Amino acid sequence: MKLVIGNKNYSSWSLRAWLAVKASGHAFEEIHIRLRQPDTKAHLLRWSPSGKAPCLIDSGLAIWDSLAICEYLAEESPHLWPLDGAARAIARSISAEMHSGFEALREHMSMDLQLLAPVQDYPAAVAADIRRIDQLWTDCRRNFATHGPYLFGEYSIADMMFAPVCFRFESYGVTLSPSAEEYLHVMLTHPDMLEWKHGALVEEELVGAS
């Protein structure tokens, strides 16, 4: 398996797919494409039909878009979604909401793992996105997380979909409710999150040195 990803520092969509491949247990090769360069699109199009990262290559089959990659992996590894049907339905709902929403948060708090810049005042739309995410995290953990600290107890695709938000909240020093804060800490200390972050910092050092 190969996973085509953008810069670890910035590529929030790549992070989701990378976490899913890691959690699936497959050995895989990372193909790194540097984003925001004149030739980025050409490099991406060599692998990814959409010209975007991430793209998973499995036995010659290209699967693009983070959520589609997660679903593809979950077909073979059903534990990537919560096993209970109701929990799985809600996990898919919040993952889809993340995938297609929260535009204000994306626009004003882009993922940048090198950044530590606490923000006091957000535009109202960003504050509304943060409140909604806090509520989702709190509700899911209260209703479903009876056997573990993640959104549905066990670590699942729902957590992976919100992983970039966790890095954003850390970078911008976002204040959350106690339950959401506890969840944020759990995610930020997950070994795969720490590995990705380390990769992002090393990658930027290399870029800076070149």
Ligand SMILES: N[C@@H](CCC(=O)N[C@@H](CS)C(=O)NCC(=O)O)C(=O)O
């Ligand atoms: N909905 C897509 C979004 C993918 C996306 O926008 N990827 C960005 C990197 S984070 C990209 O490839 N940008 C390069 C470009 O658009 O030229 C997904 O979930 O994978």
